[in-house]
Amino acid sequence: EAQVTQNPRYLITVTGKKLTVTCSQNMNHEYMSWYRQDPGLGLRQIYYSMNVEVTDKGDVPEGYKVSRKEKRNFPLILESPSPNQTSLYFCASSSASRTQFFGPGTRLTVL
Amino acid sequence: AQTVTQSQPEMSVQEAETVTLSCTYDTSENNYYLFWYKQPPSRQMILVIRQEAYKQQNATENRFSVNFQKAAKSFSLKISDSQLGDTAMYFCAFMKLNTGNQFYFGTGTSLTVIP
Numbered sequence: 155e156a157q158v159t160q161n162p163r164y165l166i167t168v169t170g171k172k173l174t175v176t177c178s179q180n181m182n183h184e185y186m187s188w189y190r191q192d193p194g195l196g197l198r199q200i201y202y203s204m205n206v207e208v209t210d211k212g213d214v215p216e217g218y219k220v221s222r223k224e225k226r227n228f229p230l231i232l233e234s235p236s237p238n239q240t241s242l243y244f245c246a247s248s249s250a251s252r253t254q255f256f257g258p259g260t261r262l263t264v265l
Numbered sequence: 266a267q268t269v270t271q272s273q274p275e276m277s278v279q280e281a282e283t284v285t286l287s288c289t290y291d292t293s294e295n296n297y298y299l300f301w302y303k304q305p306p307s308r309q310m311i312l313v314i315r316q317e318a319y320k321q322q323n324a325t326e327n328r329f330s331v332n333f334q335k336a337a338k339s340f341s342l343k344i345s346d347s348q349l350g351d352t353a354m355y356f357c358a359f360m361k362l363n364t365g366n367q368f369y370f371g372t373g374t375s376l377t378v379i380p
Contacts, residue, residue, distance in 0.1 A: 185366045196269075196356060197310075197370040210365055244310060252298055252360055254368070256310035 156181045158257035160245050166263045167235055175230045175260050177245030183255075185248045186228040187212070188220065190241040191259075197244065203228055235264040267292050269359050271371035278347045279379050285332075286342045286374045288357030299333065299340045300358040304373075305350075313355070316340065344376075352378045 158179045167173055179186065187202040189212075199212030203222040217239055219231040228247075232239060240263050246254040268291045278284035290299070301313040316324045316333050323331050328345045344351055357371040 187366060187368065189368075189370075194372060196271075196372040197358075197368075199368050202366040202368075204366055212367060213369075242308065246310075248366075252362075252366075253300070253312055253315055254310075255312075259308050 156255070158245055158247050158255050160243075160257040160260050162260060163258060164261045166265065168265050169236055170234050173232050173235060173262075175232075175243060175245075175262070177228045177230065177257060178226050179228075179245075179247040179255070180226065181247060181249070181255065182225065183247035183249050184225070185250075185252070185254075186222065187246045187254070188218070188228070188230045189244045189246065190214065190239075191244065192241050200230070235262075237264050240264050267294075267359055267361065267367075267369045269357055269369050269371040271355075271357055271374050273374045274372070275375045275377075277377040277379055278344075280347055280349060282347055283343060283345045284347055284376065286344075286355050286357075286376065288340045288342070288371055290338050290340065290357075290359045290369075292338065292359065292361065294361045296362040298360045298362070299331075300360070301329070301331070301340075301342045302356045302358060302370075303351075303353045304356065305353040310356075313342065347378045349378050349380060352376060 188200040189197040201220040203209045243260045245257040248254045299316045332341045354373045359369045
C-alpha cells in the first residue's frame with residue numbers, strides 16, 4: 155500500500171530535550187515536506203526537499219532541522235524544543251506531479 | 266511571499282444541497298498549481314481536487330468542481346449533493362512552479378453538513 159508514515163504519532167516532551175520525528179514514504183517520490191498546523195493558521199511549511207541531499211527552508215524553519223540522506227526518509231529534528239513548537243506536524247511527499255500525499259500527523263506537546 | 270485567503274472560517278449546508286467555499290490568492294507568477302484538501306475529524310489530509318493554472322477548463326471530480334478565475338486570482342470549490350461525510354475542514358493551497366517545492370495554505374473553512 156502506497157503511504158507516508160510518521161513516528162511517533164503522539165509525543166509529550168519537556169523543553170530542551172532533543173527529539174526526532176521520522177517520516178518515510180514508499181512511493182519513490184522526489185519531493186518531501188514538513189508542515190505544522192496550528193488553530194486558525196492553517197498549515198505552514200517548515201522545510202522541503204526536492205531530492206536526496208537537497209533541502210530548503212519553508213515559511214517557518216526556525217527551531218527545526220531536517221536531513222535527506224535517503225530518498226524515502228525525511229526526518230524532522232527539534233534540537234531544543236520549546237513550548238511554542240507544540241503543534242500538529244505533517245509530513246508529505248509528491249512526485250513530479252506535485253500532488254502531495256500526507257502522513258497521518260504527529261501531535262507534539264512541549265511542556 | 267504568496268498568500269492564500271479563505272474568508273469563510275465556518276459554513277454549513279443541508280444534506281443534498283450545494284455549497285461553495287471561496288479562496289483567493291495573491292501572486293505575480295503565471296505558472297502554478299492550486300489544490301483543495303479536506304481534513305475530516307480524523308486529521309488525515311485528503312486531496313479533493315487540483316487545478317493547473319495553464320488550463321482554462323475548470324477541474325471536476327465527481328461531486329466536486331472548481332471555479333478558477335485566473336485574472337481575479339480566485340479558486341472556489343463547489344460541493345454538489347452534500348453528504349454527511351463531507352463534514353470537514355477544507356484547505357485551499359497554492360504552489361508555484363519552477364521554484365522548488367513551496368506550498369502555501371489558507372487558514373481553512375470548517376464545513377458542517379446538516380442532516
